[in-house]
Amino acid sequence: MTGTARSLLDLGDLGFEQGAHLLVQRALETLPPGAELAVAGLDPALVVHLEAWCRGKGHRALRAEENDEGVRATVTRGRTDLDRWARAERAGRPEPGGIVASPDPSWGLAARGALVEPGGPPLNADLVERDLVWAELAPSLYAHAASAQWDPATAIGWDAEVALAPEIERAVVQIMTFLVENEQAALVVPARLLARIHPHFREVLQLLAVQAADEARHVEIFTRRALLSSGEMGTSSVSGRESLATLLTEPDFSLASFLLSVLGEGSFLNLLTFIDRNAPDPVTRQVARMARQDEARHVAFGVAHLQHQGKVDPTLLGRLRGAVEQRHQTLVSSAGLNQDVFDALVLLAAGEWSPSGIRRGYAAVQELQEEMDQGRQHRLVRLGFPADEAAELSALHTRNFM
Amino acid sequence: MTLLMGAVAYDPKVVTIWGGFRSWLNEHGCPFDFVLYSNYERQAEDLASGRIDAAWNSPLSWIRSRRLAEANGRTLTPLVMRDTDRDLTSVIVVLADSPYKDLADLRGETIAVGAVDSPQATLLPRSFLAEHGLREGAEVELRRFDVGVGLHGDHIGGERDAARALAAGKVAAACMIDSNHLLFGKEGTLSAGSTRVLAQTPPYDHCNMSVGDTVPEQTKRNFGELLLSMSYVDPQVRPLFDLEGLTSWRPGRVSGYGALERAVDETGFYSAEGTVTAQGYRP
Ligand SMILES: [Fe+2]
Ligand SMILES: [Fe+2]
Numbered sequence: 001m002t003g004t005a006r007s008l009l010d011l012g013d014l015g016f017e018q019g020a021h022l023l024v025q026r027a028l029e030t031l032p033p034g035a036e037l038a039v040a041g042l043d044p045a046l047v048v049h050l051e052a053w054c055r056g057k058g059h060r061a062l063r064a065e066e067n068d069e070g071v072r073a074t075v076t077r078g079r080t081d082l083d084r085w086a087r088a089e090r091a092g093r094p095e096p097g098g099i100v101a102s103p104d105p106s107w108g109l110a111a112r113g114a115l116v117e118p119g120g121p122p123l124n125a126d127l128v129e130r131d132l133v134w135a136e137l138a139p140s141l142y143a144h145a146a147s148a149q150w151d152p153a154t155a156i157g158w159d160a161e162v163a164l165a166p167e168i169e170r171a172v173v174q175i176m177t178f179l180v181e182n183e184q185a186a187l188v189v190p191a192r193l194l195a196r197i198h199p200h201f202r203e204v205l206q207l208l209a210v211q212a213a214d215e216a217r218h219v220e221i222f223t224r225r226a227l228l229s230s231g232e233m234g235t236s237s238v239s240g241r242e243s244l245a246t247l248l249t250e251p252d253f254s255l256a257s258f259l260l261s262v263l264g265e266g267s268f269l270n271l272l273t274f275i276d277r278n279a280p281d282p283v284t285r286q287v288a289r290m291a292r293q294d295e296a297r298h299v300a301f302g303v304a305h306l307q308h309q310g311k312v313d314p315t316l317l318g319r320l321r322g323a324v325e326q327r328h329q330t331l332v333s334s335a336g337l338n339q340d341v342f343d344a345l346v347l348l349a350a351g352e353w354s355p356s357g358i359r360r361g362y363a364a365v366q367e368l369q370e371e372m373d374q375g376r377q378h379r380l381v382r383l384g385f386p387a388d389e390a391a392e393l394s395a396l397h398t399r400n401f402m
Numbered sequence: 403m404t405l406l407m408g409a410v411a412y413d414p415k416v417v418t419i420w421g422g423f424r425s426w427l428n429e430h431g432c433p434f435d436f437v438l439y440s441n442y443e444r445q446a447e448d449l450a451s452g453r454i455d456a457a458w459n460s461p462l463s464w465i466r467s468r469r470l471a472e473a474n475g476r477t478l479t480p481l482v483m484r485d486t487d488r489d490l491t492s493v494i495v496v497l498a499d500s501p502y503k504d505l506a507d508l509r510g511e512t513i514a515v516g517a518v519d520s521p522q523a524t525l526l527p528r529s530f531l532a533e534h535g536l537r538e539g540a541e542v543e544l545r546r547f548d549v550g551v552g553l554h555g556d557h558i559g560g561e562r563d564a565a566r567a568l569a570a571g572k573v574a575a576a577c578m579i580d581s582n583h584l585l586f587g588k589e590g591t592l593s594a595g596s597t598r599v600l601a602q603t604p605p606y607d608h609c610n611m612s613v614g615d616t617v618p619e620q621t622k623r624n625f626g627e628l629l630l631s632m633s634y635v636d637p638q639v640r641p642l643f644d645l646e647g648l649t650s651w652r653p654g655r656v657s658g659y660g661a662l663e664r665a666v667d668e669t670g671f672y673s674a675e676g677t678v679t680a681q682g683y684r685p
Contacts, residue, residue: 016589017594045583045599047492053579055486058634058649080649083634119637 007031011041016049024075025153026052028059033079040070047072072102087118089114096203101130103200112200127253128198131312137304144296145210152221162281163226164388167353169229171344172284175275176226177234179291180219182268182402185244187215188296189260193253207301214294221287225354228283237338246327254316255310255323261302262379262402263324265295265374267372271401274368278349300381306383317384321393328396335400338394372401403627404433405617407456408445411438412556415645420458422642432628441552441685442519443678446470449478449614450676456481456613457626461521461662467678470612480610481626486647488658489605491497492522493583494531495568495574498598505534505601509573512543514564518683519671520555521608521662523564526586527577529665530603545573552685558582565591575600582623607658626653642646 009027014020020043023202027037039050039061040155047063050073054061058080065304092100094113105122127133135141166170226233247264250256261292273294310316342365350361373394380390409420420436427434437454439445441663442463449457450470459467464480471478494513496502502511503621513531516523526545536542547564550557561578565586568576574680578586583599586592611629613622629651632639666672 009539014594015587016584045587045597048599048602049490049584049587052584055489056647058579078649079636083649086635086642087637117637119640206521212482 003325005076006036006038007126008038008071008152009041011039011046013042015041015043016053017045019027020046020049021053024053025081028075028077029081030350031077031147033077033078033082036072037073037075037077038069039073042070043070045254047121050075054078058117058194060385072244081130084117085115087120088099088115089118090114091116092200099130099134099200103128103198105198107198107200110200112202123198123226125196125198127193127196128200128312130201130352131309132253133197133201133204133305135301135305135308137301138201138207140212141301142200142203142207145214145294148293148297149210149213150217150290152224156221156224157282158224159229160282161199162283164229164280165352168347168351169282170234171347172280173226173230173232174234174340174344175348176284176287177236178240178338178344180226181240182244182264183215183218183222183291184261185266185402187212187219189247189256190215192248196253211294211298211301214298218291218294219288225283225287234344235340237335237340238336240341242334242399243331243336246330246398247402249337250354252323254306254318255319257302257305258320259323260402261298261325262306262383262398263376265298266375266379267301267397269299270293270368270375271359274345275348276373278351278364280351287296298393303379310384320383321385321389324393324396327398331398337401367387403436403455403621404619405621407434407436408439408448408515408640409436409458409657409680410442410445410553410556412553413552416509417443419646420640422638422645426632426638426642427625430628432625441446442466442554443552443685446676449513449612450464450474450476452476452616453619454614456535457511457563457611457612459612460556461606461608461610461659462519462525462554462666465608465647465659465663465666466676466678467612469672469674471676477615479613480656481613481622482605482629482651483610483654484646485650485652486612487608488520488652489550490608491580491605492530492577493580493599493649494601495529495565495570495576495583495592495597496513496576496600497571498596500598502574502600505531505536506651508536508575508600509541512545513578514545514547514567516546516555516564516577517548517551517553517557518546518680519551519553519685520560521606521665522555522579523561523577524555525665525669525671526603526606526661528626529661529668530601532668534601545640551683562586562591568592568597604661605658606661607655610654 011023012021038179054075060076091107091110092112093116094099105128106120107116108120108123110116141264165274190208191212194205195206199205229379249261250259272288275288276285345365346361349364350357376394376397377390380393381387405498417510424434442460444459447464448454449467468478538544547560549559561582567573570593579651587594594623632642632651634640634649673679
């Protein structure tokens with residue numbers, strides 16, 4: 001050939017059993033298909049291995065005649081490596097602004113923004129639309145959540161002296177037992193949802209993962225407080241578990257997030273404030289306070305996500321209303337809150353078994369329920385419900401709080 | 403008509419590969435199905451007798467089914483082959499620090515080969531050695547490593563065991579296909595640089611898609627053209643090609659089977675009519 005200098009690669013004494021193919025590959029990458037690469041080298045098995053390697057990669061190797069340059073073979077570049085990436089596409093762009101409305105399920109677990117070889121098994125996820133799962137707030141909420149993680153072993157002063165009257169201690173144990181049950185529901189729901197979301201919406205997965213981790217800590221600290229003095233847990237009623245079971249069975253991401261985060265965890269914010277305010281000992285106060293910090297974030301994401309969705313889906317409010325009504329119907333014959341829990345909350349606020357104390361405690365729990373109702377109405381209005389409808393829906397919320 | 407192809411189940415991936423090809427071909431207007439065989443001999447017989455329309459044949463079962471078919475006045479066509487089936491070689495390998503400088507030095511020694519029915523690790527190297535004056539049972543002894551007998555060497559176990567015997571110093575040399583010498587060096591069965599290629603056979607061809615005369619000419623042509631049109635660019639095709647070890651289909655040819663035909667005749671592996679005459683061969 002005239003005019004073009006033939007490319008030459010000298011492998012020295014490097015053999016194919018020691019990685020020589022990497023140098024050959026690198027040299028071929030700079031050449032167009034059909035171009036030739038002369039390969040020189042000293043490894044005795046070089047030509048045998050080069051031929052076998054080229055055959056498998058879609059290149060052709062031709063053994064060289066005796067020559068002065070030490071060239072052992074000439075490789076004609078194939079196009080298999082190029083063909084593999086011919087139809088590759090970017091899975092959006094890496095930053096949150098680069099998410100796409102409908103990521104291809106076959107992108108699977110690929111990093112957002114990666115160059116994705118087409119093909120491969122489609123992801124087994126059914127939440128694959130931006131408007132179903134996304135909230136603009138997700139990236140900053142995740143960053144905040146990640147920075148606000150705390151260690152249950154050190155965040156709570158477990159050594160503080162706790163010496164309560166036995167009946168008050170029993171009331172604390174009962175409340176903690178109830179909280180653990182609810183936290184377990186709050187752990188399972190986001191964990192299930194996140195496995196159904198396309199990883200393209202990475203920040204939502206991250207946020208839900210941290211949320212599940214938050215709940216794992218809540219389960220731990222409430223359990224630990226329950227067992228602190230008595231070493232025994234309280235009761236779990238059928239009605240409480242019935243109420244939580246309806247959260248676990250809601251398959252729709254928005255509806256599940258609405259029932260759990262906006263209504264349930266929203267009500268829990270008031271409950272945890274109540275426990276903080278009426279805690280008979282510092283450990284009880286601290287566990288309620290630490291959990292409350294996290295819950296506020298969970299509620300914020302639930303509200304932000306539904307606000308985002310409400311903008312693009314005019315049917316959302318109707319569906320949310322339907323979800324509350326349906327859950328109410330399912331639970332209409334259920335007692336709702338475990339009577340032991342209600343009584344324990346009264347005693348906690350009373351602090352003693354005197355008639356005046358009980359009057360005080362009972363009024364405090366009624367006030368708590370009023371606060372919860374106000375809080376729910378407030379959040380429903382933020383989602384776009386008119387005030388009267390918000391009041392009506394709030395009243396249908398489960399008596400079990402969560 | 404649905405074109406029915408036989409394939410030998412030498413590995414579970416065979417189901418994935420041919421199931422994938424089946425879907426692709428059906429989607430592209432070629433009714434196609436496959437049946438699996440436990441060994442090549444029954445498949446060769448069924449292809450030759452017209453019980454199946456086509457077979458994904460090892461080079462050895464190509465030879466046998468062709469001989470059986472022709473003995474009955476029928477014809478088979480090697481329709482397509484993988485690009486990676488063309489111009490393979492086998493190598494005779496010795497330890498790097500052994501005294502053997504060329505083939506003649508192996509006189510009086512024992513050489514490891516693969517399974518009795520392996521074209522690349524037994525039949526072709528044995529014929530090649532004999533051609534160079536090293537006849538089995540006369541100038542050299544062959545130690546066979548019979549793994550996956552009936553699979554015509556598709557199972558890599560025999561070649562790997564032969565390589566291990568060489569590494570352990572139990573034999574003077576071992577025979578294997580060129581790509582497996584590279585593989586064994588990379589995976590450590592033979593430590594890098596510990597062996598030397600003493601000799602290399604001339605190039606030969608490997609598997610092909612053999613089609614019988616039960617298939618109408620038009621169907622055969624469509625089938626061949628469709629296969630040749632399969633592209634590595636196609637995301638549905640690429641994983642199948644990767645699994646089956648090809649980057650494109652190429653037209654079939656018989657020019658690469660001469661050495662194996664001779665090897666089969668020299669040892670009487672099959673008769674001219676395709677009867678199994680090899681001693682001690684129980685697929
Ligand atoms: Fe929680
Ligand atoms: Fe929560």
